[in-house]
Amino acid sequence: MAKIDLDLNPTSFITVDAIGKPGERVFYLQGREGEQIVTLLVEKIQVQTLALGVEQFMAELAHKFPELPEAFPAFVEDEMRIKPPVDPLFRVGELSLGYDIEADLLVLIAHQDMTGTEEVEDLGVVRFWCHRSQVWALARWGIEVVSRGLPVWPSSGEPILPIDEFSPKNNGHKN
Numbered sequence: 001m002a003k004i005d006l007d008l009n010p011t012s013f014i015t016v017d018a019i020g021k022p023g024e025r026v027f028y029l030q031g032r033e034g035e036q037i038v039t040l041l042v043e044k045i046q047v048q049t050l051a052l053g054v055e056q057f058m059a060e061l062a063h064k065f066p067e068l069p070e071a072f073p074a075f076v077e078d079e080m081r082i083k084p085p086v087d088p089l090f091r092v093g094e095l096s097l098g099y100d101i102e103a104d105l106l107v108l109i110a111h112q113d114m115t116g117t118e119e120v121e122d123l124g125v126v127r128f129w130c131h132r133s134q135v136w137a138l139a140r141w142g143i144e145v146v147s148r149g150l151p152v153w154p155s156s157g158e159p160i161l162p163i164d165e166f167s168p169k170n171n172g173h174k175n
Helices: 044-064 132-147
Strands: 005-008 013-019 026-033 036-042 092-100 105-112 125-130
Touching: 005 026, 005 036, 013 044, 013 132, 026 044, 026 125, 036 044, 036 092, 036 125, 044 092, 044 132, 105 132, 125 132
Parallel strands: 005 125
Antiparallel strands: 013 026, 026 036, 092 105, 105 125
16 A cells, blocks of 8 residues: 555645544544545544644744734534545544744644554655634634533543443442
């Protein structure tokens, strides 16, 4: 299998989304440039971490470059939904952010998960070059998607399971 090394520059659409019912959802990162759609598998924690990282990154950029035009995190839910085909290229192991001041574009870099890969050089990478508002909207939408999952226990952060399923918090009892 050939190594995947893609640049979507500029990315016309970028989103994260989940498919499935709460507790069984699968999370995806998807971007498009022209007719090319790239979909990657991500974990819920990666979406949460990305959202937090983007929020911090945007604050740092505003502080470091106050002359930049203002970016806005607004999104329309129907436009943030993942688009077919949902055929992931690979599972993401690491996400990182960068910024090109000359082009005023953020780059979201997705590195393939190392599981099952012997050589680091064989890992795939996709770079999504986006406007700041696109990535900020992606972060805000990601927070919304994650919040639609199972509720969690405040003390542990573990999901609150239905009463008829075994959960240590239910002390093994259904009622």
